[in-house]
Amino acid sequence: MSGGPELMTHHAYEEPDGHDDDVLDEDGKPVLTPEQRKKRRWKIIRRVGYGFVGVFLVLPAIAFVITYFLVDVPSPTEVAQNQSQAVTYLFADGSPMGKDVPRGGNRVLLTPEQIPDVMKHAAIATEDDSFETNSGFDVGGLLRAVYNQATGGTGGGSTISQQYIKKATDNDAPTLTRKWTELAKSFKMNQTYEKKDIITAYLNIIYFGRGAYGVGAASQAFFHKEAKDLSFSEAALLAGLIQQPGRSENPKVAQDRWNTALDRMVKNNYISAADRAAAQFPTPIPLEDSKQQAGAPPAFVVQQVKDELAAHDIPEDRYYSGGFVVQTTIDPKAQQAAEQAATDAMKNQVDDNLLNALVAVDPKTGGVLAYYGGKPIVQVNGQDQAGRDWADTPQNPGSSMKPFDLTAFLKMGKGLDAKFDGSNNRTFDGRVVRNAGPGSSCSQQCTVSEAMMRSANTVFYDMVLNQTKQGPVKDAAREAGVKTKNDDGGQSIISTKDNNISLGGGETQITPLDMASAYATFAANGQQRARHFVQKVTNGQSEVAYEASTDAKSAFDSDADKSRQIAGNVTEALKPVIDFSKLKCPNGHECAGKTGTQQHTKVAGEPAWAANANSQTWMVGYTPSVSVAAWVGGDGNKPLHGKNNSPIYGSTIAGPMWQKFLSLYLTGKPGEKFDKVDRIGGEVPPPPSSDVATTTDATPTDENQGDGDNNGNGNGNGNDGDQGGNHGNPSSSPTTTPKHTKTPTKTDTPTKTDEPGN
Template sequence: MYTDRNRSRPGRRPVPRGRYQPRRPLPPLPGELYEPQEPDETGAPPPDLRRRRRWKTVRRVVYVLAGLFFVVPAIAFVVTYFSVDVPSPEKVAQSQGQAVTYLYADGTEMGKDVPAGGNRQILSPTQIPDVVKKAVIATEDASFETNSGFDVSGILRAAYNQVTGGSGGGSTISQQYIKVSSGDDAPTLTRKWVELAKSFKMNQTYEKADIITAYLNIIYFGRGAYGVQAAAQAYFGKDAAQLTFSESALLAGLIQQPGRSENPTVARDRWSTALDRMQRNGYLTAADRRAAKFPTPVPLVDSRQGNTVNPFIKKQVKAELAAAGIPEEKYYAGGFQVFTTIDSKAQDAAEQAVAQGMAGQTDDRILDALVAVDPRSGGVLAYYGGAPIVKGPNGEDQAGRDWADEAHNPGSSMKPFDLTAFLKDGRGLNAVFDGRSPRTFPDVPLPVRNAGTTSSCSETCTVAEAMQRSTNTVFYDMVLNVTKPSGVAEAAQEAGIRTKDNGGRSVLFTGDNNISIGGGQTAVTPADMAAAYASFASGGVQRGRHFVQKVTNAQGETAYEADTRATDAFADNDRGKSKQIAGNVTAALAPVIPFSRLTCPSGHECAGKTGTQQHTPGADEPASAANTNSQTWMVGYTPSVSAAVWVGGDGDKALRGPAGQPLTPSLVAGPVWQRFMQLYLAGKPGERFDRVQAITSPQDDQFQLQLQQEQQQQQFQEQQQQQQQDFTFGRGGNQDQQQQQPNRGRDRRDGRGPGRGNGNDTGQANFGP
C-alpha cells in the first residue's frame, strides 16, 4: 500500500494539487504495511498508482455507458409503452381500401380505381382455418408463438443483412401489424422504437390467436385485396374457410411481394418457399409437400363496380409509384389523387385510329398496340395495349395482355440506332456501302438479303439512301465492321430502350449482329420505342418515360412528383453534340415517310421508320409462308409527339390481310400511325425540326470526291462516244443508242446509280430551306 504523500507533516508545505514531486519515501504509520516504491527516473508516479487511476476512470466510463445503453432506454421504453395504443382491426380497415382517383393531364377526371373487398368482412379467429394461420406463421414469423412482439435474433439478422447486402427482414407479425396500422414505414429510429413498444404491448394485451387473426384481417395480398377473406375471393373465388393448404401457402407467400402477384415465376417461387417453411416448422408432412400442386388462381378480370380506369394504364401507374416508394398496400390506403400525363385527346385519337385501322381484318390472331410520348417531358400522352378483357376458350371473360409492354422483334425500326452509333463514331450520311443483295460476310453462315423489290441499292449506296430504302446489307455491314453490336445496344439504351424485358430476360444482345436489322433475339416494347424515338424528336435530349405527374393524398399534400430532368442522350454533358447526332438521324428518317407512302400531318414536319419481322415457316407450312411477316411496326415523330404502332402476332405466326396478302406496315401499322397523328395534331400550330450541321468524316468526303471525279470522267467518255457515233451515223445517230442515253441520266438523278452522294445526303435538304 502506498501512503498519501500529501498528508500534513510538521515543517513541510503541502504539494500543490495536480503536481507530483518525487522525494524520499515516508516511514509507515503505526500498523501500516509498507513496501517502498521509488519513482522512476522521469519523476512519474509509480506503476501501481497509475494502474489504480486508470481502472478508476474505466469503471466510471462503464457506469456511464451502462446508464446510457440500459437504464435510460429501459425508462424510455416504459414511458413509451404506457403512452401508445394498439389500433383494432376494425379501425385499421376504415383507412384501407380507399378508391384512387385518376386525372388526365388537364385535371379532368379519368376514372376511379376501386380496390377488391373494399367493404370486406372482418373474420373472427374461428372463421379462419388453422392451415391459413400456420402457412402465414411459417412464412412470416416462425417464432410467433414464443416471441414477445419482437425477435432479438431477427433484429440482429436484419441488421447483419443490411450491412452485408443480404436479404430478409427482422419484423415479426406483430410488428408488421403495427406498421400497416400506422401507415408509417419510414426508416427512422423513432418509428422503429415506437413500433417495438406497440408490438410488445400488443402481446401483453391480446392472446396469440387474436393477434394472428387481426393481422390476417388487414394485411395486403395483391389484386387490391386487403384481408384474407378478400384475398380468397380475389384469387380463388371462394371464402377463406374453404382454402386448402396449397392455396394458403400461395397467399402466405404473396404477402412479401403483393405487387408481383401476377408474375407467374414470382408467384410459384413464393408458393414453393411457403411450403418448404411449413414443412420445416412441422406444419406439413414430407409426403404432403411432395404431393402439393400449384393452385392456379382465377383469371384477373378488372370488372369491379365503379372501376373505370383502363387496367393497362393503371398497371403502369402502380408500377411507377411502387418504384417511387408507394407500393400497392399504401396505394389504396392514402385516398390518393393521381395526376397522369395521359392527354384525353391523344387517348381518344389512339383508340379511334386503331379501331379504324383494324376494321376489316379477318385474322383474329392479329394484335395491336399504340403508345405516344411527349418528347418535351417524357410523359406518356396515349397508351393502348389491346383489349383489356378478352374471351377465354369457354367464352368466359379473361384479362387481356398488354401488348404495348411486351417485347417484339423490331425489324428495320431498329436501324435508327445503327445510324446513331455510326454518327457517334464520327461518320456521316454520305458514307458509302455496298447495298446489293445478297451479300456474304466472313464467319456469317448465311447470306444477308434485302427485303422486297425496292430495298436494294447500288454498289456505292450512301447511308442516307440505305435508310430510305431500308437496305439490310448496308446496315449489317455497318454494324459488323464499324459500330459493332455493342455500339448499337449502347445507342438504343441511351435513347431509352431497356436492356431487359419485364421478365428480366435480356433483349439487347451485344454479341449478336442481327441487332443491326432488329432480328435474332433482339426485342423491344412499343412503349420503349415511342420513348426512344422521342429522344430524336427532342434534339438528343432524353427524359424518362413516365405516366404520373404527381400524386396528392386525402389532405391535398403532394405525396410524389415525377422527376423530368433532362440528360444528353448521345454525348455525355455535350448538349450540342447530342443535338447534332439526333438531327442527322432525323434528316435520314424524314424521307422514309413519303417513301413508305405515308404523309405528315398538315403543317407538321415528321420523320420515322417502318419495320417488319419475316415469318420462319414450320415443317408443316407451305414454302409460300416464307413470304409472310409476323411483326410489323411504324414508329415516327414530330417535334411535339413520338408514336409507336405495333401490329403483329403472339410469337412467330404467318399473318395475312383480308385479301390473303402478307401483313406489311403499309397495310395496318402505317395507316394507324398516320391517322393518329392527323387526329391528335388537328388544330395545333405547325412545327418544324431544328436544323443542324451534317456530320461528315474526312474519309467519307475523300471517297465522295473520288466518286465525283470518276463520274465526271465517265460522263466525258460517254460524251466523246456520243460525238463519235453522231459523226459515224449522221446527225440522227443510232436510234437505240439515243433511247439508252437518257435512261443512264435518270439512273443517276433518282439515286440508284453511283451519282448518289451529295445534295440531300448532307442531312439538311430533307427539311427544305
C-alpha cells in the first residue's frame, strides 16, 4: 500500500516532460533530446495561438454580439428632426440679430421610388462601390484606411452605411469606441433593412452644400427640380459634392467632383462610355435665387461666421445640425452706423460704377464691430443675384500702405525726424516718380513726419527702395494683421517683386477687412489680436461649442515695449493727416489715419477725362477704441468720377464716410487720447499744420485733399511709379520750403544702389 503513492509521486517528479532528471547540464537543468525540444516548441506555439484566438477573435466576437444587441440604428425621421435647424444670431450685447434658416429646411423624406436610379447609382459609385455586397463595412476599405492613416495618405474606408451612422449620430470623434459602435450599427443596419432602404435613408440625410440636407432639398437648391427628374449628369454633380459640400460654389472643385463621379459610374457599368463622352456639365442655378429672408442676419456677416466656425471644427455640414446660438462681436450701434454711413455716401453720386465697403474692428479684442460689404442682393439683367462682399475683396490700397513702409523703417531704428528729398519728379534708376499734385510735395530735406502728412510719394518710394527694401514692408503688414493668400489663408496679396509695394500699387491688393484689422494693431499700441466675428457658440444643450480667444501678441518686436514704441510713432505720424485731409475727429477724441488712392489706367476708347481718373479710394483710421477702413472704388480698373467728371480721391467720398461712421458710433462715448511714447531716433519738432507753408500748393485743393498717391503695376502703362500720380498739376512742385525748415544746400537723398523692384 505504501509503495503505490510513492511510485506515483516518483513518476510525477521524475519525468514530467519525458526526460531523465539524472542527466543535467552544467547549470543543473535537464538535458532535452531533439524530440523533446520540438514537442515543447509546439506546445508554446499552440498556447500562443489559443491566446491569440481568444483575445483577438473570440472576445471581440462576443463583444461585437453584445454591442449589436445594445445599439439602435437611428431612422431618417429621427435624424431629420436634428438637421436643418435654424442658427440663431445675437449681437455682441446679447440682443437678437436674426436667424439663419437653411434653404432645405422644409424638406420631405423621399421614398425609394421617388429617388431615381441614376442618383442612387451615382452615390454608390462615388462613395461605396461595394455597397451591394458588403455587410455594412468593407474589410478591404478598412485596411486601406489604416494604411493611408499610417503612411500619411488620403482616403477613408467608410461605407455608405457607416457614413449614414456617422451623420445620423453627428459623431465623428477619432476614437476606437466611436468606430466600434459605428461598425456594429452599420452591420445591424444591413441585417435589418434592404439595400434600397439603406441607400434611400443615406440620400435623405446626407449634406450636399447650399444648406441642403437630403437629395430632395439638394435637387431644388441646385437645379430647381424634383429629385425624380434629375439627369445622370446632375446626379453625378450632387454625388460628387458629398465629399466637399462646403466648396460647392467653387467652379473648379465642382467640375472636378463631377468628372470623378462620372468616371466611377462608367467603371461600375452604371452609364456607358458613350454617355460619359456626351455628358455636359450641369451648371447650377445662381446661389441666391430668392431674396434674403426677413429677419435674417446680414448675409456677409453670416458667411464670415461660417468661415470662422469651419476653421474651428464646426464645418458647414454641422452648422445647421447643432441648434447653435452664435453670439457675434457685432455691435448693434456700430452696425447701424456703418450701414447708414455707407448708404449716405452713395446718395447723389453720379457714377453708377461706384461701390463701397466699411469695416470697424475693436483694437482691444480683435472683434469686428461693424461689417458692411455692399448690397447682399443685386439686380443683374432684371434678376436678383447674390452681391459680392467688397469688404473681403482685395484692392490696391494706395497710400494707405505707407504706414507699413514707416513701420519697417522704424523697426530699423530710424525715426520720424529722418530726412528725404520730398520734391516732385524724382528719378530712380530711370523712373520718374511724381507726387500727386498740389500740397503733396515738400522740401529736399523733408522729414518723414511731414512726408506722411503730405503723402509725398517720392519719400516713401525712396525709403523702401533704398533703405527698408520690399520684404520688411510685407512683413510689417502681416505682423499688423493682414492675412495674405497662401501664407496666411487670407484674400490679400502683398507683392515684393517690385517697388510698387511702397505706394500700394501694382500687384499689392488688400481687403478693407484686413486694413481695419491691421490699423487696429497701431491703435492697440503694437499688440495684435486675431480678428474674429464670433464671441462664442452654444449648442442645443447650452454647452459652449466654440469661444474665440482675445489673447494678444507683440506685433512688431518680441519686446512688448519696443512694439508699443513703434506703433506709437506710427500713430504720431498719422495724427496730422486727419486735419490735412480736411477731415474731423469727433470732439474729445484723438484720431489717426491715412487716405489712399489708386489711379486708373486709361485704355483705348475711354473719354478724355478718364486719363486723370482714379479706380480705388480709401480712408483708414482709428481712435484708441475703434479702427475703421472705408473703401470707395470700382470693380477692377474702372475710371471713377464725381460731378462734371471730376476725379475722386480718398478724402472725397471714403473720407467723409469714415468720418460719419465715427461721429455716429462715438456719440455719447467718453473721450479718448492716444498713449504717449518716446520718439524713435530722437526728439523732433511738432509736425507742421496744413496752413504752415507759404506756397500756393501747400494747402490741398478740393481735388487733392492732401492725398498723395502714386501707384502702379510697374508695366509702364501710365499707372506705375514713373508715370502715375498726376492727380493735379503733374509738373507742380514747391518753389519755397515750409517755414519750419531751412532751404537745403544739398540733397539729402539715400544712395540708390538697387534697381526698382529689388
